[in-house]
Amino acid sequence: MYEFLLSAISCLFIFQGGVFSEECSQSVIGKRATFFAPAGSSLSLSCVVQHCGGHWTGNWIWQNLTDSTSAAVTNSASHLVTSVTLDVNKTKLDLKIVNVIQSDEGSYRCNVKWRDGSSDVSHWMQVNVTKGVAFQRSLLHRALVCTCSFLCLPVILGLARCLSSEVKPQPQPRIEVLYAAARRDSSHEPPQPPPRRPVPKKRTAPPQKAPQTSQQKPEVG
Template sequence: MYNCLFLSLTCLCILSGHDAEECVTSILAKRGSVNVPEGGTLSLSCVVQHCGDDGWTGGWGLSTEGQFLLFSPTPRHHLSNVTLTTNRTRLLMDILNVNQSDYGMYQCQITWVEGYTSVGHMTHVNITAATPPTSIWKVYSRVAVYVSTCLVITLVLVLGLACHRRSKVPSQPPPIPPPNPPPRSRSARKDKPPTPKPKPKIELVYAALSKGCLEQPDPNPQREAAQPTVYSSLRFS
């Protein structure tokens, strides 16, 4: 009896779980708003829960004045489908180089095999002004300032390390300069020739002695008179 009750409860849980997991065709999308700068790229996506039915058609479109315009692939509009599971597929649309004409309400619209149509929540797309070039240059300038600051800090660190290593090397004494030569005398200069010394003058002095001056009376007359002598001398001055 207990076994039959247990099997009954198990079958009831399985059936209830099967009913809870029953697939319902729908479009899974959220309402939202997107701001895109002019000249940029708009990317939109939604999920189609088709429950394994491959007979559905449709895709992304634009609602304008009560009409729905379904997009087709163009050089600006890129459409693609990505299979998520056997029951779900993601629809993607990328619009390149957007302009003010791309402003509006976008949504997914699917037509099922049974003939009825499902739509997803609308996404409001607002086209803003293009990013001015000055802001791009500001970003570049900030990057340049950051890079230059890093380079300066690295250079300072390298120079500091080099100075620290150089301070550890023992310094050599300065070389002793050679002694200065003695000053030359003025007489040794070549620009002025030496003054010649004057030659001494030779003077000649003559002296004459007469015979009368040299004669003296002889006290002894008996003696014979001596012969006179004449003297001469030379004096140099």
């Protein structure tokens, strides 16, 4: 009886160990997909590392679509690699591409190395770079501005014509008003006779003086 209990307990532990080992198996989960990223935009890629609480290291691999050359993606001003813990068995490995350029085009996948030296990879995620959104927006903005200008020009001209027809004449200066009032006041006064001209005085000839007779002295005999 005692031996039967020991064998039952050992079988139970073995069964539980097998169940738990089957529930969590180390793997890298990343969906195969194609992304179209406009130049100048940002793009985020991610994969899930199921490590089951064990030690692991991981990174992102980039592969050129033309010659199939590959390289590891490292942190830089335009590429940011981060990891987010989901639970005790899973961690999400993210890659964010800031300001996508033409050289970012290619295939990306996660590469994970386990404690025992083995490694796993996710599916390839292909990135295609399209034309920049800034250029497309600028063209659309210019087209909208030109269209609105052509549509609003007749309305503006009509409003200007209406406003010009309703403009009232400005009042005359105050000096002219005062001058007109003075003329109205003077019209009620009786007419004034024209001023008399002064009578010119007759010029009188100065009296002529009698010529002086020279007195001759009497001759003495």
